[in-house]
Amino acid sequence: MAKYGIDIPSARFLTFEGGEGVGKSTQVKRLAARLSEQDIPVVRTREPGGTPKAEAIRSFILQGKPESWGVGAEAVLFAAARLDHVNGLIAPALEDGKWVICDRFADSTRAYQGLTGGVEDGLIDALEDLALNGQRPDLTLILDMNPEVAFERVRQRALDDGMPAIADRFEKEDIEFHRRLREGFLTIAKDNPDRCVVLSADQDEGALAADIWQVVTQRFPELVPEEEPA
Incomplete structure (x- = not known):
C-alpha cells in the first residue's frame, strides 16, 4: 500500500522535452524524487541513452561523428538507440508497474531532425513507429524558453562550476537553428494537445517544479492523497 491509502497508482510514462x-x-530529477517520496516506484532515464547500446550511440552522435552523413542518418541513429531503449528498459519497467520519466524521447527527433533539420515527415513517422514499439508517453512536458536566455544560463552555469563551456553537436548550432527548434517543439505541442503541456522554463527552479507537479497531479488525480476521515 502507498501513502495514499490506496494501491500504488498504475505505471505511467512521462517525457520531458525542450531546447x-x-x-x-x-x-526530471526533481519529479522523480517527488514521486519516490510518495512510495511510487520510478525509473529515471534519458535519450539518447538509457541502455549500454543506446549510450554508445549517444556518445557517437554528440561528438559530431555522423554530422557529415546528414540529418537523415542522425534520425536513423536516434531511432536505433530508441528502439533498444524502449525494448531494454522502458517497456520492461512499465510492465513491472514502475513510472518511467525520460529526459527527451521521440519528439526530440521530430523537432531536431524533422521540423528543424528538414527530414521528411514520412521518414520521421516510419522511424517513430518502428522505435516506439507501441510505447507512447502518457504525458509530455515541454519546457519553453527564449534560446538566447537559455544559452546564457548554460554559459553562466559553466562559469559557476569552473568548467569550460564545451558545446556538443547541437549546442554549437547557431541561434537561428535554436529559434526554429523552439518553434518546432511548440508546433508539436499544438498538434498533440491531449499529450503535451508547455511550461515556461524562464522562472525559478522551484517554481517550475511546482508548476510541473500541478500538471502531473491534474493529469493523474490518483496521485492526490485521500482525505483522512474526520
Whole structure:
C-alpha cells in the first residue's frame, strides 16, 4: 500500500522535452524524487541513452561523428538507440508497474531532425513507429524558453562550476537553428494537445517544479492523497 491509502497508482510514462539549456535534466530529477517520496516506484532515464547500446550511440552522435552523413542518418541513429531503449528498459519497467520519466524521447527527433533539420515527415513517422514499439508517453512536458536566455544560463552555469563551456553537436548550432527548434517543439505541442503541456522554463527552479507537479497531479488525480476521515 502507498501513502495514499490506496494501491500504488498504475505505471505511467512521462517525457520531458525542450531546447538546450531549459533545465529538463534538473526537473526530471526533481519529479522523480517527488514521486519516490510518495512510495511510487520510478525509473529515471534519458535519450539518447538509457541502455549500454543506446549510450554508445549517444556518445557517437554528440561528438559530431555522423554530422557529415546528414540529418537523415542522425534520425536513423536516434531511432536505433530508441528502439533498444524502449525494448531494454522502458517497456520492461512499465510492465513491472514502475513510472518511467525520460529526459527527451521521440519528439526530440521530430523537432531536431524533422521540423528543424528538414527530414521528411514520412521518414520521421516510419522511424517513430518502428522505435516506439507501441510505447507512447502518457504525458509530455515541454519546457519553453527564449534560446538566447537559455544559452546564457548554460554559459553562466559553466562559469559557476569552473568548467569550460564545451558545446556538443547541437549546442554549437547557431541561434537561428535554436529559434526554429523552439518553434518546432511548440508546433508539436499544438498538434498533440491531449499529450503535451508547455511550461515556461524562464522562472525559478522551484517554481517550475511546482508548476510541473500541478500538471502531473491534474493529469493523474490518483496521485492526490485521500482525505483522512474526520
